[in-house]
Amino acid sequence: MHKVTVLDKKGALDCPIRDVINRIGDKWSLLILVVLSEQPTRFNELKRTIGDISQKVLTKVLKELEQEGYITRTAYDESPPKVVYDLTEMGISVLTPVGHLIDWAEKNHAMIKGNRSKTD
Amino acid sequence: MHKVTVLDKKGALDCPIRDVINRIGDKWSLLILVVLSEQPTRFNELKRTIGDISQKVLTKVLKELEQEGYITRTAYDESPPKVVYDLTEMGISVLTPVGHLIDWAEKNHAMIKGNRSKTD
DNA sequence: CAGCATCCCAGAGGATACTG
DNA sequence: CAGTATCCTCTGGGATGCTG
Numbered sequence: 001m002h003k004v005t006v007l008d009k010k011g012a013l014d015c016p017i018r019d020v021i022n023r024i025g026d027k028w029s030l031l032i033l034v035v036l037s038e039q040p041t042r043f044n045e046l047k048r049t050i051g052d053i054s055q056k057v058l059t060k061v062l063k064e065l066e067q068e069g070y071i072t073r074t075a076y077d078e079s080p081p082k083v084v085y086d087l088t089e090m091g092i093s094v095l096t097p098v099g100h101l102i103d104w105a106e107k108n109h110a111m112i113k114g115n116r117s118k119t120d
Numbered sequence: 121m122h123k124v125t126v127l128d129k130k131g132a133l134d135c136p137i138r139d140v141i142n143r144i145g146d147k148w149s150l151l152i153l154v155v156l157s158e159q160p161t162r163f164n165e166l167k168r169t170i171g172d173i174s175q176k177v178l179t180k181v182l183k184e185l186e187q188e189g190y191i192t193r194t195a196y197d198e199s200p201p202k203v204v205y206d207l208t209e210m211g212i213s214v215l216t217p218v219g220h221l222i223d224w225a226e227k228n229h230a231m232i233k234g235n236r237s238k239t240d
Numbered sequence: 241c242a243g244c245a246t247c248c249c250a251g252a253g254g255a256t257a258c259t260g
Numbered sequence: 261c262a263g264t265a266t267c268c269t270c271t272g273g274g275a276t277g278c279t280g
Binding site: 016017019020021025069090093094096097098100101103105108109112113115119 | 136144145146150157187189210213214215216217218219221222225226228229231232239
Binding site: 026027028052053054055056057060079081 | 255260
């Protein structure tokens with residue numbers, strides 16, 4: 001098994017993995033990163049692709065992802081306005097470990113659903 | 121880059137990775153799995169090790185982790201009661217992809233914190 | 241020891257209306 | 261088009277007290 005360390009001395013929550021989980025572990029961030037991995041995408045295009053995200057939340061999450069360096073925001077001075085979001089190098093690179101987790105999720109999905117239904 | 125697919129036809133949220141993120145993406149689950157990876161652990165021992173988790177939440181998360189098949193719960197019929205939690209095969213196996221994410225988090229932690237402080 | 245029951249709160253996220 | 265601004269709901273999680 002892969003050796004894992006999350007705890008540190010100061011407190012269980014103050015560790016790198018929590019910063020990452022807090023970011024991509026929410027309802028939408030990971031999805032946004034994946035959509036952007038297909039191609040640079042405009043605001044409303046992103047909203048349409050995801051479908052059921054509210055505009056407020058999309059704005060908020062995009063800001064946070066940008067602030068932590070996962071994505072870039074490029075505004076073109078046109079009318080109507082045009083803003084394009086894209087992955088940074090860091091945003092691209094996190095998709096590798098995330099991809100492993102996704103692979104695992106797909107392989108074990110049936111088992112998880114099976115377990116869950118047993119005790120319903 | 122690792123090729124990633126999360127979206128499906130029916131809706132963005134109905135996909136395996138969301139089941140996993142919803143489970144280990146909360147405040148405590150991942151931490152519990154990691155603690156258990158060290159050794160099988162009793163309820164209050166788990167609580168002490170983690171430190172600042174409330175009893176209510178620990179109970180709840182343990183139940184959910186058990187229900188989805190990540191951990192086992194073994195109650196010994198003694199007085200005082202003794203209940204030991206341990207990882208299942210599935211619980212062990214998820215720590216591999218999770219470990220990759222943790223590695224990534226550690227390598228990129230400085231950059232994330234740096235990015236964050238730039239725009240504070 | 242290993243919980244259950246209850247009360248409480250902050251924040252995530254949705255809906256809607258408005259703007260440069 | 262790409263957002264801001266409000267209002268509202270719902271739930272994750274904490275605090276406290278009690279029990280077999």
